[in-house]
Amino acid sequence: MELRKTHIYQYHVEHGNVVDFGGFAMPVWYEGIIPEHKAVREACGIFDTSHMGRVYTEGPEVVKFLDYVDSNDVSALTDGKGVYGVMCKPDAGIVDDLIVYRRSAEKFLVVYNAGNRAKDFAWLLKNTKGFKVKLTDMSDNMGMIAVQGPKAAEILSKISETDPNAIERFNIAPLKISGIDCLAARTGYTGEDGFEVFIPDDPVSEPSKSLKIWNDLVSAGAKPCGLGARDSLRLEAGLWLYGNDIDESTNPVEAGLKWVVKMKKPYFNGKKSLEGIIEKGVPRTLVGIMLMERGIPRHGYEVYDGEKKIGVITSGGVAPTLDASIALAYLPLEYKEIGKEVQVKIRSNMVKGKIVKHHPFYDESKYGWKRVKV
Amino acid sequence: MTDEVKVENGLFYTSEHEWAKPSGEFVIIGVSDYAQAQLHEIVYVELPKKDASIAQGEAIGAVESVKAVSDFYSPITGTVVEVNDALLDSPEKINSDPYGEGWIAKVKPSNWEANVTKLMDAEKYKQHIATLKH
Numbered sequence: 024m025e026l027r028k029t030h031i032y033q034y035h036v037e038h039g040n041v042v043d044f045g046g047f048a049m050p051v052w053y054e055g056i057i058p059e060h061k062a063v064r065e066a067c068g069i070f071d072t073s074h075m076g077r078v079y080t081e082g083p084e085v086v087k088f089l090d091y092v093d094s095n096d097v098s099a100l101t102d103g104k105g106v107y108g109v110m111c112k113p114d115a116g117i118v119d120d121l122i123v124y125r126r127s128a129e130k131f132l133v134v135y136n137a138g139n140r141a142k143d144f145a146w147l148l149k150n151t152k153g154f155k156v157k158l159t160d161m162s163d164n165m166g167m168i169a170v171q172g173p174k175a176a177e178i179l180s181k182i183s184e185t186d187p188n189a190i191e192r193f194n195i196a197p198l199k200i201s202g203i204d205c206l207a208a209r210t211g212y213t214g215e216d217g218f219e220v221f222i223p224d225d226p227v228s229e230p231s232k233s234l235k236i237w238n239d240l241v242s243a244g245a246k247p248c249g250l251g252a253r254d255s256l257r258l259e260a261g262l263w264l265y266g267n268d269i270d271e272s273t274n275p276v277e278a279g280l281k282w283v284v285k286m287k288k289p290y291f292n293g294k295k296s297l298e299g300i301i302e303k304g305v306p307r308t309l310v311g312i313m314l315m316e317r318g319i320p321r322h323g324y325e326v327y328d329g330e331k332k333i334g335v336i337t338s339g340g341v342a343p344t345l346d347a348s349i350a351l352a353y354l355p356l357e358y359k360e361i362g363k364e365v366q367v368k369i370r371s372n373m374v375k376g377k378i379v380k381h382h383p384f385y386d387e388s389k390y391g392w393k394r395v396k397v
Numbered sequence: 398m399t400d401e402v403k404v405e406n407g408l409f410y411t412s413e414h415e416w417a418k419p420s421g422e423f424v425i426i427g428v429s430d431y432a433q434a435q436l437h438e439i440v441y442v443e444l445p446k447k448d449a450s451i452a453q454g455e456a457i458g459a460v461e462s463v464k465a466v467s468d469f470y471s472p473i474t475g476t477v478v479e480v481n482d483a484l485l486d487s488p489e490k491i492n493s494d495p496y497g498e499g500w501i502a503k504v505k506p507s508n509w510e511a512n513v514t515k516l517m518d519a520e521k522y523k524q525h526i527a528t529l530k531h
Contacts, residue, residue, distance in 0.1 A: 051464060055438050056437075056464065057440075251464055317441065317485065318441065319441050319461050341463055370443070
């Protein structure tokens with residue numbers, strides 16, 4: 024089967040190491056995962072995220088509808104504000120995580136994972152029953168580029184008509200970039216300050232606007248980054264990867280996502296099940312592990328306490344910023360205590376690790392968007 | 398992406414991209430330039446154990462990049478007499494010098510004559526790599 028191309032495909036094949044990522048031809052790296060990772064923590068990197076799902080949700084009952092499918096409080100948003108949340112099934116299993124941005128009282132932009140594009144659109148559509156809303160899948164007609172890192176605003180400002188710093192965290196606003204009308208949201212998936220730029224009216228078959236902005240960002244000093252660095256950056260930030268750390272068999276409470284679930288809302292998909300889950304308490308929770316010996320923990324490896332198997336790693340790998348090996352795993356509640364010792368089975372070896380804080384793994388005074396600016 | 402894959406003459410190769418190089422009464426083993434280029438950015442090496450008895454084709458360690466794990470299959474049968482401990486702190490030596498500083502272990506072979514019949518010389522290995530390119 025031929026791979027689907029994104030807006031930035033032409034650049035990927037010329038400069039990157041391209042693989043099949045959920046049916047899309049995407050770069051794992053251009054120069055290498057480690058230099059790309061470091062560029063984002065220290066300066067500015069850019070990612071093609073045009074494979075993600077983008078849907079305009081419009082109509083007089085759009086707030087009511089989104090408050091029904093999304094766990095977070097959509098009605099609290101004012102124009103230009105966005106919020107991260109999850110969509111749950113009636114049994115509280117997670118359909119996907121997503122961000123919804125309010126453009127106006129009757130128009131929202133909904134952004135979700137690339138791997139779930141077909142599933143999520145069908146899920147949203149099915150749930151529109153009884154609501155006066157209209158969904159329009161913009162994914163193939165809108166480019167998307169993430170500009171991330173402590174120097175993201177500085178680099179983006181070089182090619183923007185107005186100062187992107189006017190856009191606050193989790194806000195979205197029109198921004199003219201390279202002379203092209205775009206939308207810029209101050210969000211991302213790296214833990215760093217940065218923007219997710221949406222480039223409307225740019226069909227994937229003829230993506231000249233997106234390619235121009237991409238190339239201008241490279242010229243302005245941003246480092247092109249592939250999916251490898253995207254994964255290592257989000258892991259260091261303790262951000263959930265759908266399909267690894269959360270899926271339809273996990274609920275937001277055990278995943279550490281209770282903060283995006285607003286139980287005070289009168290009703291939303293999964294609320295009833297979540298009430299039961301919260302009342303009973305969850306038997307397991309997502310924890311962070313850092314290895315104290317050499318080795319690389321990976322998805323699927325088992326976690327032990329002595330002879331007893333206590334869980335499985337959902338995401339793991341090297342953390343270039345920390346010069347350490349880190350992982351996320353679902354473990355019984357008694358293992359959430361920071362400093363507690365566990366072992367990870369790597370091939371035939373039992374490798375010592377300990378529980379550490381994981382959202383994020385790094386020191387927030389030194390790294391990430393909250394860092395102290397020098 | 399990969400410019401020119403280096404295949405060193407005088408070495409014997411497996412289809413899994415390990416190499417064996419006779420050196421007096423011992424044989425040095427490691428992974429090929431093709432293997433390191435495929436893995437890219439090697440960040441961890443699990444070395445075989447010193448004094449271990451190993452068999453040709455047996456998984457005796459692993460080479461890992463940020464993204465992937467590749468088992469290291471012994472190209473020969475024998476006893477490990479030395480391992481390249483320097484790789485624990487500098488695994489990237491396999492990327493920069495796979496046939497030199499990136500060697501993995503030194504083995505006292507016990508069945509070299511039989512082992513070598515199952516390995517490829519440089520010419521054959523070059524042909525093998527050519528079949529893998531798309």
